[in-house]
Amino acid sequence: MKKKVLAILVVFLVASALVFAAGTKEQKGANTIEIFSWWTAGGEADGLEAMFKEFSKKHPQLEIINATVAGGAGTNAKAVLATRMQGGNPPDTFQVHAGHELIDTWVTTGFMEPVTFILKDAGFMDKFPADVIDIISYKGEVYSIPVNIHRSNVMWYSPKLFAKFNLKPPKTMDEFFRVADVFEKNGIPALALGDNESWAATHLLESVILASLGPDRYRDLWNGKVKWNDPKVQEALTNYTKMMKYTNRDHAALANMDAAGYVAEGKAAMNVMGDWAAGYYYSQNFKQGEDWDWAPAPGTGGVFIMLSDSFGLPKNAPNRENVVKWLELCASKEGQDAFNPIKGSIPARTDGDRSKYDRYLNAAMDDFATNAIVASVAHGAAISEPWLTRVNDIMAAFTTDLDVAKATREFQAAADRYAP
Ligand code: GAL
Numbered sequence: 001m002k003k004k005v006l007a008i009l010v011v012f013l014v015a016s017a018l019v020f021a022a023g024t025k026e027q028k029g030a031n032t033i034e035i036f037s038w039w040t041a042g043g044e045a046d047g048l049e050a051m052f053k054e055f056s057k058k059h060p061q062l063e064i065i066n067a068t069v070a071g072g073a074g075t076n077a078k079a080v081l082a083t084r085m086q087g088g089n090p091p092d093t094f095q096v097h098a099g100h101e102l103i104d105t106w107v108t109t110g111f112m113e114p115v116t117f118i119l120k121d122a123g124f125m126d127k128f129p130a131d132v133i134d135i136i137s138y139k140g141e142v143y144s145i146p147v148n149i150h151r152s153n154v155m156w157y158s159p160k161l162f163a164k165f166n167l168k169p170p171k172t173m174d175e176f177f178r179v180a181d182v183f184e185k186n187g188i189p190a191l192a193l194g195d196n197e198s199w200a201a202t203h204l205l206e207s208v209i210l211a212s213l214g215p216d217r218y219r220d221l222w223n224g225k226v227k228w229n230d231p232k233v234q235e236a237l238t239n240y241t242k243m244m245k246y247t248n249r250d251h252a253a254l255a256n257m258d259a260a261g262y263v264a265e266g267k268a269a270m271n272v273m274g275d276w277a278a279g280y281y282y283s284q285n286f287k288q289g290e291d292w293d294w295a296p297a298p299g300t301g302g303v304f305i306m307l308s309d310s311f312g313l314p315k316n317a318p319n320r321e322n323v324v325k326w327l328e329l330c331a332s333k334e335g336q337d338a339f340n341p342i343k344g345s346i347p348a349r350t351d352g353d354r355s356k357y358d359r360y361l362n363a364a365m366d367d368f369a370t371n372a373i374v375a376s377v378a379h380g381a382a383i384s385e386p387w388l389t390r391v392n393d394i395m396a397a398f399t400t401d402l403d404v405a406k407a408t409r410e411f412q413a414a415a416d417r418y419a420p
Helices: 002-030 042-058 077-086 100-107 116-122 130-135 159-164 173-185 199-223 231-246 256-264 276-283 320-331 333-343 359-370 385-401 404-418
Strands: 032-037 063-068 093-097 148-151 154-157 270-272 293-296 303-307 309-311 372-375
Touching (some): 032 077, 042 320, 093 100, 154 159, 154 276, 173 199, 173 231, 199 231, 199 270, 199 372, 231 385, 231 404, 256 270, 276 333, 303 359, 385 404
Parallel strands (some): 032 093
Antiparallel strands (some): 154 270, 154 293
């Protein structure tokens, strides 16, 4: 009898301890919001901080937990996120690229809650371009809130070096090789590259492919309709190998931001990188027009390779209500206009306050409104994550061995396996 009472007592004590623990966990977390991203440096961290300030002004009672995992383009963050999501331990909200990364990785697999209600309740549905709404939607529901639009196909260049050799920024690939020769003869790397993470090579390749294929066939390559042995794709791959001869010797050990820095420091003439490079220049006080300027990547004028960072609402987010507040800010004009002028991106909304943006970003807004738009491969918009992972691996080898035939075989095999 005594034993029975004791057992009941033990069960009761354990149960109360569990209830108490759960309760305190809830209470501890209730005033927090964990925001997961890979924005740890330069204009990226500064832009995020500016959004946090806006958030804290509106919701001073809430504490932000800034959960970042360093690594460009989410190199490390995406793996950490996958482990957490699959382990049932999601952050409250996380950075995710609009397009295939969002939809294929997280939405069709059932990890996310729709957030259409946030845009509808605020009357924001028509504040975003229809094409942007399209790539964050699945079966009629919106699944993330886009905070920005980045441009991938930008060539950053050193006005000082171009002036010194009396050269003009190249508009075509032929012009690129012509000016590159001049820089090379004078001992200056024409093309800064920082591919210590292989996505940066993929990033360059997408512009080089666009230059040869143009927007329609670029899309078809990533739909699997254009084959990798197509003469224009072959031309692009060959151009890529030729470009490698003009890069800085330390490229394989260099980070993408540092390669952009080489241009502003006058150590290299050009760099093809997304416009977070502008955010980096702002953060380092490099001057537009003096230390750096920009043009579309050679051969890609009139086309805008886009990508978009967004935030979503995972099912079972520990503090759902707080996430809704964060997403409301992400969707708002104030939020976007606080973030983007520092981040080096344009607002995803069409009504940004242009006076807050510099010359480069105003030009990017004009181009986004008027150019042909294609989706970035390197940044989760155009293809699924498994396909992109394979492309990055192929690029890591291709950038070193410059073997066009081998790369062609491998790219085609990846397309056969992963293209929709
Ligand atoms: C992209 C991301 C940008 C920027 C960049 C460099 O994938 O969309 O916001 O973070 O990587 O890390």
